[in-house]
Amino acid sequence: MSTERGPDIDPIRDARRVFEVLRTGGLAIIPVNVGYANCAGDSTALERAFTTKQRKPHKRHAMLGSYALHKEIHELPPREAGMAKLLIHDLDLPLGLVASFKKNHPMIQKLGDETLERSSIEGTLAMLVNGGQLQDELARLALEAGTPVMGSSANMTGQGTKCLVEDIETQILEAADIVIDYGRQKYNNPRTSSTMFDFKNMKLLRYGACYDVVRDALKRWYDVDLPEDPGKEVLFSGHAVAAMNKY
Template sequence: MTHSAKRSARTLGRPDIAGDTQKLWDVVSNDGLAIFPTDMGYSIWGGSLDAVRRINQVKRRGPHKRIGMVIGRDAQREILELDDHQWDMVDCVSIDYGLPWCSIARYRSDHPLMRQIEPGLLDLCTANSTVAAARNLGGPFLSRVEQLSLEHLHPIFGTSANLTGTGVKHRVEDIQSSILDAADLVLDYGPSRSIAGVSVGGTQFNFETMKLIRWGAMFDSIAYVLKRHFDLDLPPDPGRESSPHGHVDEFGLAKAE
């Protein structure tokens, strides 16, 4: 079930998820890059300034982009600065309805995990003193990596395994060769499980501005939840012809601090 940038031979029997998770952690905690699946599609992750720079370079990401940070549900409570009403919104979407969701919010810079992020890396993963933290991406590896990141106080960052603007990839064979070649480890667990066919990543909401950032996976369901339970209207998704990458304002962070 594992291979490097070159595909390995098929193996029979049950996958060694625990073993693959350890291999994944060994790579991302030691300046390497790993590709692995979530229910949202395949992602590429790393845990150092050099690794994140390589991700941005190989994906051809513009300087206005920020990379997401791996923060588990419990750690989000410690790191993100949200009020009770905002936490109710997050928990309603992600726990009560079980939907994938990315919160952008101010962070506590004195949290032990955040204090491990060196200044150059902080510039690549935060904007205007906010950080992006996702929930319910799913897959066999993510929750354990979240735990290990907190246990070892080693920040991990990731994004979709694709060339920027080409859509989420739901199978390893659909990932561009330049992305695969950049990875030190590729975990191939077949097609994405729950929402294959979605071409954009997770829906993103900025709690600092209380505005939608990206129309993403399962947006209609998320918009329904927020309207029904919090009387919050999100702008309707105009479709990918009008917004190819799903962003409400593609270059909104171009001049962010």
């Protein structure tokens, strides 16, 4: 009699495993619905990730978060707060949310001056929300412990976010202390990576996953006009303002 081994997917358990690695200065590669991400909990591990992927010095870290963490960290006027709630709470869309932040919040203070400088632009901080169950639990643990988790996509700079672990470059994988492989991530077409929107300046920063839904929702309920995605053939990176974008 043969026994078939099924997939070993347990987001709650794996988030706790990852968090333990991060707490001890490690670097993790995790699935976040829009591709695979590097994440770290201290400046040394973050720098190791950036050095390995040959990321340009002006590019910023983002915080891995959730709607609850967004409300803890970010500051938005009522109308913009309503937009964020619509997209990430009501419609449950993955989103890179850029907004002003509470500089005196304990989690921001815990980043330290150097990491904060490498993570913010003109008083704004980017946060990836709705990355899936594992990320949600990781964000919950981070909020509970008061320990920010920062990161970026797990790929060499300029090569695009990977939706499969086997597509991640060898040097990126070798730099990680733990790799969680959940197979192909569901938001991989027409683009991997998150749609990124700056709610402080009301600017689209990056075309990404579920962009057509984001565009429709903001027009339908807030009369905000966003351009059509020109497609990867025209704009591979997805950066809508490539010359200025630092996230």
